[in-house]
Amino acid sequence: MKKTSTRLADGREILWYDEHPDRDGVVRNAETTHDTRDLPRVVPASQLRYDALAGEWVTIAAHRQDRTYQPPADQCPLCPSRDGRATEVPAPTYDVVAFENRFPSFGSEPGSPPPDVSGPDPVAAAGRCEVVCFTSDHDRSFGRLTPERVRTVLEVWADRTAELGARPGVRYVFPFENRGAEIGVTLAHPHGQVYAYPYVPPFPQRMLAHAAEHLERTGENLFDAELAAERAGERVVVAGEHWTAFVPRAARWPVEVHLYPHRATTDLPALDEAQRAEFPVVYLELLRRLDALYDDELPYVAAWQQAPVRPEDGRDLARLHLRVHTVRRGPGKIKYLAGSESGAGAFISDVMPEAIAARLRELA
Incomplete structure (x- = not known):
């Protein structure tokens, strides 16, 4: 290139x-x-x-x-x-x-x-x-x-x-x-x-604050612990040698999938050759399943969460991962951020994460 x-x-x-x-x-x-x-x-x-x-x-x-x-x-x-x-x-x-x-x-x-x-x-x-x-x-x-x-x-x-x-x-x-x-x-x-x-930004800032507190309390990285728990659980959607995609246990959105590299990686430039080579295979498979979910191209936001630039902002605590979510909760139905979400900042989901994970696995 x-x-x-x-x-x-x-x-x-x-x-x-x-x-x-x-x-x-x-x-x-x-x-x-x-x-x-x-x-x-x-x-x-x-x-x-x-x-x-x-x-x-x-x-x-x-x-x-x-x-x-x-x-x-x-x-x-x-x-x-x-x-x-x-x-x-x-x-x-x-x-x-x-x-x-x-x-x-x-x-x-x-x-x-x-x-x-x-x-x-x-x-x-x-x-x-x-x-x-x-x-x-x-x-x-x-x-x-x-x-x-x-x-x-x-x-x-x-x-x-x-x-x-x-x-x-x-x-x-x-x-x-x-x-x-x-x-x-x-x-x-x-x-x-x-x-x-x-x-x-507020979202990564909050995640890093919780990761700092978790490290102080347990001595382990919160992102690493979450990934290990999800890889061993029932919400895995696609798994490769270097990446795993799963529906998180507390998914906010009707369909929400997180994609993590297995090796602890701070940001995109830190990806090694093996991770870079496998990413297209795993991600394209995930997108194909998402598009098959309602027999239509799914509207989504795909957002990379990665380390901040400065060490003092918690750079060493961060773990690179991709979060994909949609506002569509069914064919022709939209999850609007209404009173609880917009007014109180409290998400209420209409969909069981385990059910979405099972359906996405079936669409292999």
Whole structure:
């Protein structure tokens, strides 16, 4: 795989990841990837505001109200540029590309300090938001990619984690994919995103706090203990030599599956060759079963949980894993986050995790 960096018309960086550039005669440079559009430069305008009662940062990104929303397929901004129509990807084809989001939740000011002080005044939401397009084929979902392409995407996630994590002010890197209109996806083209946060988000922060308490009390890593218990239990869905996918015993969502590497691994760059080689096989099998659950492509969020950048944020406690969940609780039925979930933060599930795990095993 070859990585090439060029610029879009408004100055945003785009990264090309070509699987076989020598074989296919692909040449990526400023001339062959020239963006012909007349675009204004992206001016970061997001703010961080601290919710003192919840103890959490909230990002205000009002400019995102104007982002592209569910265009028809022939107007998709993530498809290759061709037939005189210029898109976000200035080339007639591509394997995988990553580029700075045109409507970012976080700005890109280099060297901005992280928001350590939780005062009442807004601060600049420094960081970076990238879009990752998995394929140039508008109609090919992640679950129908080839194992080679999934391996390429995994390498891109690892590369972006390492590069963004090295940027000043970044404390947490979060690769994820949203799929399906029911999830809230605004662009149907198969893609994901990578957020480089200037703080550790609430969910991983809470997990790491519990892991620290568990280590102090028992001397063992909480993530490792949970994985060992699940691997020995009845909720395993897919198991390989290096990865296991299971429905957690306290699943919040109607269908929720966690995918862990067996070897204790902090983040995506720390994956070894054996883990990287097996991941496409296990993950594609999991996605096939999820899509077969209701005889339809399942809308989902697939989110990588990994170590924060800083040691003082609990980096050594973290264990890399992927969490996949859907809001669909049955054919034509949606699990809405209503009063208990939205108002009190208390999830109530209508589905037994053991029943979902058994059904997914049957769909092998």
